[in-house]
Amino acid sequence: MNTKNSEKFNAERLTRVIGEYPTDGMYSRPGPFLLASAGIHGNEPSGILALRRVFEKLITNKPFLKGKLIGVTGNMAALKQGVRLIDKDLNRVCTPEFADRLIAGEIAGFQEGSEFHDLATIVESLENNKKQEEFLFMDLHTTSSMTPPYISVNRKKENFDFAKKMPLPVVKGIEKFIPGHFDHFLTLKGHTGFTMEAGQHDDPKSVDFHEAAIWVVLVDNGMLDKSVIDYSYYYNLLKDSSPTQDNFEVTYRLNLEEGSEFVMEAGFENFSEVKKGQLLAKLDGENILADSDSRVFLPLYQKQGSDGFFIVMPAD
Missing domain, CATH: 3.40.630.10 (Zn peptidases)
Incomplete structure (x- = not known):
């Protein structure tokens, strides 16, 4: 390693x-x-x-x-x-x-x-x-x-x-x-x-x-x-490590089936803000777009894993 x-x-x-x-x-x-x-x-x-x-x-x-x-x-x-x-x-x-x-x-x-x-x-x-x-x-x-x-x-x-x-x-x-x-x-x-x-x-x-x-x-x-x-x-x-101490709730997960071809768009970090319609990733050659103004959570940048990314929204 x-x-x-x-x-x-x-x-x-x-x-x-x-x-x-x-x-x-x-x-x-x-x-x-x-x-x-x-x-x-x-x-x-x-x-x-x-x-x-x-x-x-x-x-x-x-x-x-x-x-x-x-x-x-x-x-x-x-x-x-x-x-x-x-x-x-x-x-x-x-x-x-x-x-x-x-x-x-x-x-x-x-x-x-x-x-x-x-x-x-x-x-x-x-x-x-x-x-x-x-x-x-x-x-x-x-x-x-x-x-x-x-x-x-x-x-x-x-x-x-x-x-x-x-x-x-x-x-x-x-x-x-x-x-x-x-x-x-x-x-x-x-x-x-x-x-x-x-x-x-x-x-x-x-x-x-x-x-x-x-x-x-x-x-x-x-x-x-x-x-x-x-x-x-x-x-x-x-x-001091985080730009926010806010609370969030997970509202969406992109599931990856075994053998699927997934490529996350470069540059996303946890809690990155995204706009509705923004390109997030490609799955088996298809564009995956944001459904709403929200934040990306756990974007996948490694070969192993079944979670492409999550979407989170503010929560109490």
């Missing part, structure tokens, strides 16, 4: 559990679990690098933490090859029903099913932990196009309220169009959290933004005292 991040990312170090803190009761106080998942797509190592930074600082400085931070790796096989997926998109197969069957002993029959089995087993273990007071999560991603950081969240009120604590734009409602993502799985299991997209896959700043988000979530949810870190630095790093 020939990217800037890959100079630092060592796939040989990969483990399913990136880290846990605290590992004993000496620096622990009762509180929630925060599950931070990263690398659900194998071409997105940024969150793993950020979690390694955070755990290194926690282990070195040994602050008290209310609850526990757990970092987990998603698609290990794809990460080792530097590709988005091996057989299927892991972020489309994560459902409670499939998890129940896998945990009961069903053999998935494809690589991402095996990856999800391991993740679902970890989630079940945390759910069965008697010390659990609350189960929070953040799923760390990057995108194929240049983008300011933002939060994607399911429409559940608790998730939206949790996400709005972050000084970033929030996009809700994507689960209507792509069920089966890991965030949706955790939400359906009754837990509270969001997905964070930190920037473009190869941009080193994505790692900085992911790290900042982890620290801000720990502090804003009462798990870590803000005096332990330079909280203002991390908070302002996120706040």
Whole structure:
């Protein structure tokens, strides 16, 4: 994988559990679990690098933490090859029903099913932990196009309220169009959290933004005292990264069938404003035009993927 991040990312170090803190009761106080998942797509190592930074600082400085931070790796096989997926998109197969069957002993029959089995087993273990007071999560991603950081969240009120604590734009409602993502799985299991997209896959700043988000979530949810870190630095790093802190809702998704020829018009970023009738992409040689004045979301600039782009509109 020939990217800037890959100079630092060592796939040989990969483990399913990136880290846990605290590992004993000496620096622990009762509180929630925060599950931070990263690398659900194998071409997105940024969150793993950020979690390694955070755990290194926690282990070195040994602050008290209310609850526990757990970092987990998603698609290990794809990460080792530097590709988005091996057989299927892991972020489309994560459902409670499939998890129940896998945990009961069903053999998935494809690589991402095996990856999800391991993740679902970890989630079940945390759910069965008697010390659990609350189960929070953040799923760390990057995108194929240049983008300011933002939060994607399911429409559940608790998730939206949790996400709005972050000084970033929030996009809700994507689960209507792509069920089966890991965030949706955790939400359906009754837990509270969001997905964070930190920037473009190869941009080193994505790692900085992911790290900042982890620290801000720990502090804003009462798990870590803000005096332990330079909280203002991390908070302002996120706040200053985006031209807007507005909220949006997904209203449209362009689905790509297997084998289709899709070319996104150059120059679009997340939240790029478009006018009705503007050329957005070409699909199997046909022009795809904007239906209305709106904003483009997650434009696809990579070969793998079934989401051509989304359209978002302002939301309360």
